[in-house]
Each structure stands twice: as structure tokens, then as C-alpha cells.
Amino acid sequence: MRRALLAITGLAAGTTALVVLKGSPGATQVAQDRPVAEAPIAPDGPSAPTLTPGATDPAGGSVAPSASTTARPSPRAGASRTPGTAARPTTAAPKATTSAPRPATRTVTGPVVGYKYGSLQVRITLSGSRIVDATALGLPQGGQSGLRSDDVQARYSGTSGQVVAKQSANLDTVSGATYTSDAYRQSLQAAIDRA
Structure with a gap:
């Protein structure tokens, strides 16, 4: 029962992440080229551990391969992102002004x-x-x-x-x-x- 719940939760999270990240303008080339089995990096806080096929879950059983862990990278932007990773928005640094203010x-x-x-x-x-x-x-x-x-x-x-x-x-x-x-x-x- 626990395995089925984890598989369904993982599939739902993976689908949600793909839908959200597919339209994200902040997806970078580095994130798109990362292999699927690589552990996600979560710089903004803790995230759930990523389980790979053949690994054991915390309850002691082995994890069956799911659609989210065996998917092949897609050539489209954002499709190869793993669940649990978030796109970082990029912002430009403010421009420094070098001219003195004009006198009134x-x-x-x-x-x-x-x-x-x-x-x-x-x-x-x-x-x-x-x-x-x-x-x-x-x-x-x-x-x-x-x-x-x-x-x-x-x-x-x-x-x-x-x-x-x-x-x-x-x-x-x-x-x-x-x-x-x-x-x-x-x-x-x-x-x-x-x-």
C-alpha cells in the first residue's frame, strides 16, 4: 500500500512539475541537460529524497521503476527536469548611473x-x-x-x-x-x- 501511495504521489508531483516548468521562461540550459537519475538540487529549502530504480525506500522495501524515474530526456525545454527542482527566475542587476544629477x-x-x-x-x-x-x-x-x-x-x-x-x-x-x-x-x- 505504501509503495503504491509513493508511486502515485511521485507521478502526480512529476506531472505537476513538468506542466509548471514547461511554460517557465526561467528554465536554463544546465537544468535542461541534467540527467533524470541525478539527485535534484534544492537551494531554496529541504525537499523529499529522490528514489532511483532498484533502491530501497525508508520502509525497507525496494522501489519499483515509475514513469517519473524512467523517463528519457525530451528535446523540448523543461521536459527533462526532475520533480522537486524549481526554476530560478533570472533578474538583471540594476544599472549604475555615472552622470551627476542636472542642476535645476x-x-x-x-x-x-x-x-x-x-x-x-x-x-x-x-x-x-x-x-x-x-x-x-x-x-x-x-x-x-x-x-x-x-x-x-x-x-x-x-x-x-x-x-x-x-x-x-x-x-x-x-x-x-x-x-x-x-x-x-x-x-x-x-x-x-x-x-
Whole structure:
């Protein structure tokens, strides 16, 4: 009776393991090539001893060959695994980052500065402590004042203007736009001081 119970239990465990492992994406080539009669390795905890044909069971009798112990390896993945072994899932190691975190960008706006032709204020964008962009807000448009404003904006502002290049308010005066240049530098210096 005990032999029959062991044989049925072994057959059920072997069938269950084959069904589970057949669809397992973690089956490795080493596990697939292991001979059927080799004792299983159970790294995750204790497992039941594997009995081979002709061996004696703990009760003292000999064990009859069963379907799970006499099966030949199948060419399909996972079919040759013995009952009691578990497929180990493989996980990739986390990637190490080597770049330093980028400093946050922030915007600082200078005060409104009034001058002979109107008023303006300068807004700068900083990445860390470095100025990466600058622009003038509220410049007069149209007529001679508009032309002067356009000249100052083109020379000083933007990501490639003098403000970014010099990283200070020490800018060259735009010819023909002295008042506008002075107002721009004044608002810019106040924005840099606030930053």
C-alpha cells in the first residue's frame, strides 16, 4: 500500500512539475541537460529524497521503476527536469548611473527700469549658478525706440548673447542705444543680485 501511495504521489508531483516548468521562461540550459537519475538540487529549502530504480525506500522495501524515474530526456525545454527542482527566475542587476544629477533651472526677473524712451525689465534663466538665457521684457516697439530695442535685444539676449557669454552685467554699450543699454544693464544687475 505504501509503495503504491509513493508511486502515485511521485507521478502526480512529476506531472505537476513538468506542466509548471514547461511554460517557465526561467528554465536554463544546465537544468535542461541534467540527467533524470541525478539527485535534484534544492537551494531554496529541504525537499523529499529522490528514489532511483532498484533502491530501497525508508520502509525497507525496494522501489519499483515509475514513469517519473524512467523517463528519457525530451528535446523540448523543461521536459527533462526532475520533480522537486524549481526554476530560478533570472533578474538583471540594476544599472549604475555615472552622470551627476542636472542642476535645476530657475528664472529670476529684475526690476522694471524706466528710461528716456520707455521702460524694460530683464529676466534671466539660471542652471545652478550659471546664466543660460536672458531676455528683456516690455521694450518699446515701433519707430526709432523699437529699432534701438531690437538692437539691444539681439546683442544681449538669448542663449548666445553677451549676458550668457560674459555671465555678468558688464556688457558693451550698443551703438546708438545708450539709454536702452544702460537700462538693460541696470535691470540685469539687479536680477543677478537676486539670484
